[in-house]
Amino acid sequence: LGSAILSFFRSDHFLVRWLTSVKLTVILLVLIGLACIVGTLIPQANMVGASPDVLFRMYTDWYGLIFHRIFNALSLYHLFSSWWFSVLLILLTINMVFCSLNRWRWRWRQLGFQLTHLSIIFLLVGVVIGLNRSEGMLQVFEGDSSNTMILGWNPRVPNSPAEAREIAEEMVSQNGMTTATLPFTIHLDDFRVARHKQPLDRIRFQAARRTEGGQVVESRIVSFNIEHQKYFWRPAGEPWTIEVLATSPVMRATMEVVESGDPSSAPAIEVSVLARGTESRRWLMTERQKRLPLLPDLTLEYQAAGDDAAWKRLLAQDDLATTGAPDQVAVALGDGTVNLPVRIGEEQAVPGTDLTVTVLRLLPDFRVGEGRRFFSASQERNNPAIEVRVKSGARVETQWLFARMPDFNPPLQIGDQTISLRFLEGDPQTPHYVRIVDGSTSGKRQLQYYMDGRLLKSQPVETGEAMALPDGTEIRIDRWIEHASMARRQEPDPTAVAARLRIRDLRTGEEDETVLRSGASEQRGQLFFMVTREFPIEQFISDVEVLEDGREVLKKRIQMNDPLRYGGYTLYQSSYDSEAGDASRYTVLSVKRDPGVLFIYIGFSILTVGLVIVFYVNPFLRKRKRTNGEVEEEEL
Amino acid sequence: MRVGPFVLTAFNLAVAFYFVTTLASLAGLLLGKQRGRWVVWASYGLMAIGFAAHTWLIGSRWIAGGHPPFSGLFDAVVFFSWSIVVVFIAAEGIFRTGWLAMFVGATEVVLFLYASDLDRAIQPLMPVLKSMWLNIHVVAYMIAYGTMALACFAAIAYYYLSLADKSPERVKRLDRITYRLVAFGFPLLTVGILTGAVWANRTWGRYWGWDPKETWSLISWIVFAVYLHLRFLLRQTSVTPERRRFLLNWMVMLGFGAIIFTFLLLKFLPSAKDSLHTYM
Numbered sequence: 001l002g003s004a005i006l007s008f009f010r011s012d013h014f015l016v017r018w019l020t021s022v023k024l025t026v027i028l029l030v031l032i033g034l035a036c037i038v039g040t041l042i043p044q045a046n047m048v049g050a051s052p053d054v055l056f057r058m059y060t061d062w063y064g065l066i067f068h069r070i071f072n073a074l075s076l077y078h079l080f081s082s083w084w085f086s087v088l089l090i091l092l093t094i095n096m097v098f099c100s101l102n103r104w105r106w107r108w109r110q111l112g113f114q115l116t117h118l119s120i121i122f123l124l125v126g127v128v129i130g131l132n133r134s135e136g137m138l139q140v141f142e143g144d145s146s147n148t149m150i151l152g153w154n155p156r157v158p159n160s161p162a163e164a165r166e167i168a169e170e171m172v173s174q175n176g177m178t179t180a181t182l183p184f185t186i187h188l189d190d191f192r193v194a195r196h197k198q199p200l201d202r203i204r205f206q207a208a209r210r211t212e213g214g215q216v217v218e219s220r221i222v223s224f225n226i227e228h229q230k231y232f233w234r235p236a237g238e239p240w241t242i243e244v245l246a247t248s249p250v251m252r253a254t255m256e257v258v259e260s261g262d263p264s265s266a267p268a269i270e271v272s273v274l275a276r277g278t279e280s281r282r283w284l285m286t287e288r289q290k291r292l293p294l295l296p297d298l299t300l301e302y303q304a305a306g307d308d309a310a311w312k313r314l315l316a317q318d319d320l321a322t323t324g325a326p327d328q329v330a331v332a333l334g335d336g337t338v339n340l341p342v343r344i345g346e347e348q349a350v351p352g353t354d355l356t357v358t359v360l361r362l363l364p365d366f367r368v369g370e371g372r373r374f375f376s377a378s379q380e381r382n383n384p385a386i387e388v389r390v391k392s393g394a395r396v397e398t399q400w401l402f403a404r405m406p407d408f409n410p411p412l413q414i415g416d417q418t419i420s421l422r423f424l425e426g427d428p429q430t431p432h433y434v435r436i437v438d439g440s441t442s443g444k445r446q447l448q449y450y451m452d453g454r455l456l457k458s459q460p461v462e463t464g465e466a467m468a469l470p471d472g473t474e475i476r477i478d479r480w481i482e483h484a485s486m487a488r489r490q491e492p493d494p495t496a497v498a499a500r501l502r503i504r505d506l507r508t509g510e511e512d513e514t515v516l517r518s519g520a521s522e523q524r525g526q527l528f529f530m531v532t533r534e535f536p537i538e539q540f541i542s543d544v545e546v547l548e549d550g551r552e553v554l555k556k557r558i559q560m561n562d563p564l565r566y567g568g569y570t571l572y573q574s575s576y577d578s579e580a581g582d583a584s585r586y587t588v589l590s591v592k593r594d595p596g597v598l599f600i601y602i603g604f605s606i607l608t609v610g611l612v613i614v615f616y617v618n619p620f621l622r623k624r625k626r627t628n629g630e631v632e633e634e635e636l
Numbered sequence: 637m638r639v640g641p642f643v644l645t646a647f648n649l650a651v652a653f654y655f656v657t658t659l660a661s662l663a664g665l666l667l668g669k670q671r672g673r674w675v676v677w678a679s680y681g682l683m684a685i686g687f688a689a690h691t692w693l694i695g696s697r698w699i700a701g702g703h704p705p706f707s708g709l710f711d712a713v714v715f716f717s718w719s720i721v722v723v724f725i726a727a728e729g730i731f732r733t734g735w736l737a738m739f740v741g742a743t744e745v746v747l748f749l750y751a752s753d754l755d756r757a758i759q760p761l762m763p764v765l766k767s768m769w770l771n772i773h774v775v776a777y778m779i780a781y782g783t784m785a786l787a788c789f790a791a792i793a794y795y796y797l798s799l800a801d802k803s804p805e806r807v808k809r810l811d812r813i814t815y816r817l818v819a820f821g822f823p824l825l826t827v828g829i830l831t832g833a834v835w836a837n838r839t840w841g842r843y844w845g846w847d848p849k850e851t852w853s854l855i856s857w858i859v860f861a862v863y864l865h866l867r868f869l870l871r872q873t874s875v876t877p878e879r880r881r882f883l884l885n886w887m888v889m890l891g892f893g894a895i896i897f898t899f900l901l902l903k904f905l906p907s908a909k910d911s912l913h914t915y916m
Contacts, residue, residue, distance in 0.1 A: 022865055022868060022869045023869060025865050026862055026865050026866055026869060029858050029861055029862050029865070030858075030862060032858060033855050033858040033859065033862070036851045036852075036854055036855050036858075037855060039846065039851060040848045040851050040852060040905055041905065041906065042906075043906050044846070047847075080846040080851075135841065135842070196760050198760075200757070200759065200760070202757050220753055221755060222753070222754065222755055222756060223755050223756065223757040224756050224757060225700070225757050225758050227700075536759055536760045537762070537763065538760065538763065539763045540763055559763070560763030560764055560766065560839065561763070561764070561766050561767050561838060561839055563838075563841070570841055572839070572840060572841045573763075574840075590840065590841055591841075592841035592842070594841075597837060597843065600833075600843055601834070604830045604833070604834070607826065607830070608823070608826065608827055608830060611822070611823035611826055612823055614823075615819045615820065615822060615823050616820075616823065619819070
């Protein structure tokens, strides 16, 4: 049978001859190479990642309408996934297999050649298996869980503005993106950006490279680590040498609360709040900072009861009369409407239906940042919005609701139900409210915890004692000062540095010294220089749990280059809330499942071994044979 | 230290000696094989001093940063030019050309002048670069790039010789040198691409994404693959050896051009701003 197969590949049929020819290999390689060049000269639609109308405007601006339509018809905007490019790759694979089998002989010297050319079979198998890979993005908030990944979306490029609208409408009807459900759930305990403890201190030089009419059009920036700058430096083309003589810390003034001894001063406490893995410390003074919106859903109040009557009155207060209506989500279904309180992260059932509603997050001042990232511009309620997840069985929809733009959202279509959601803004009272009452005269202190305006807990507190709230937040009074006043204190600022520089003018030989603080800049002629201190990012860390049927089955710390593998899926650290920076409260994991990778790696290994034999082992053996007086054989 | 208007650093020392090497090698070539023998030896000595300073520059940055200096563009250019010299030392030991130092020295000077304008801060490794595969990837690529650079120089010399010198033996030998360099570099170029793919898969979960950098590394690879196949193919046709070598040496120069484009010039592409790869 083997020889029958081989004789087929050696037959004289013109098609077999054509497919086994090296000429075809060269032609295909050249065509693929040219296509690749075109594919990088024309920005590919999936890389640009813009909306259909932007794509249309951009491409017609560059190429004109006629060429745009020709390019689009030739799929030059999706070149690497176009049918004709795939045909070229498949032809090349067939060509390589035919070439191999055509030249098949049971000789050692053939081994490298065969391995090199047959490795492509594994690559092809890997790619074909990979065609039904799944890949998407999973966004999870701290303390929340998700099993819904957003799938990549590669829109077709429109040929006219009308078609652009059509494609955009398709997008809207899918609520912007398509999703898929994972067979397990990821719960995010904590996301953080780890930074190096060691600061990176640099001196940066910015020199004008080209000026037009006194304006710097182009400049070049060179920077050095101050730590390593033991020598002079002369910026290219500049008549100066610069030398860092020493660095010194920068002092900063901080306000501190101290005991004043003045009996007319009011008391103050220093409070630590440990919430969602981060600890913050604040001073609360009954006279100044009485109330603190610590978290989006938690307010801390400090009250001093001047006398026993006030102490009793404050302690007896079992609901906060100041509260108006809480924030609510109105769910309109058919002819009925149900109002649910806004409780972030809590899955609430809509009575009488199989629907559940979860408020994922609340942004008091909603903004859209780069790349469709949503963030809050401030803590002020300028444009409050909530992100809501509605579930019905296996169907999941998410939507943003805007309190001040109630008609912004189209009704959701889940199965055969039409659901309208509204965000009813209540009094901006936070749902969690903690009040610490200080009976200054009696020396007693009481902590009262209110949820949605109702007193849930009231207990005496001591300094240094932590109290846990039902949502996991811990509150601890670290210090208590009976007669507080503010004092100024000098201390080194860990975020700043100053450098003493010696600058020498090479034309005149003059030297002078200057001290430059980080953040400030100085100018000499056309040269600007500044000192900077930063703490570079060391790692992005997502601490997650894998949940199956609500039970935790695995705990894992996902980092860059250290993904989580579970159930055939791999989850990579991909992104975070870059506007919020280190304070990002969510992580974005990129989810992949591609069983074809195994074959790709086998192909890679075989290809490498084959090439090593062809180009390193065979020439070595040939050389030995030649010195033994045997005939030189043909290359390859 | 400061010497008049010049600041004495490993960087400046290296570029100065490479410059003198170029002049010495050129003088050796002009003086001819017999009379220029000592000048050629001098050029080797000067190159060795330049190379020592160059190695010192890389070593001190390695120690200061605590990781191999591959990450920024400055380090990449310095390491690229260093690997050209390393491959040159090995290749000159085998082929004994005498004139290759001229090309290498000139290339070093150009690359150093380019690097002198770049940011020299040593940054801690970005999270994405913390991978063992990255080190294999970089080392394989740099040796491959260095080898292909020498192959390109040999191809340039080939054109000079085939125009000026009529000796068919020397022309044939030069063509053979070019081939052997490409044949040595090609597997490493492949390993570079493949380890890059493995690294990308471990970092982003995809081994190939048609990113401009990836696509252009494939284009450079294709040019050399075409070279190797054409060399085999043209021998079976009626094309004369002169025309065959003419075409093939063009391919090598084209291939090295594609490498330079991939390595340093991608930022001029309209699609480059969306690329995932840094230092652009």
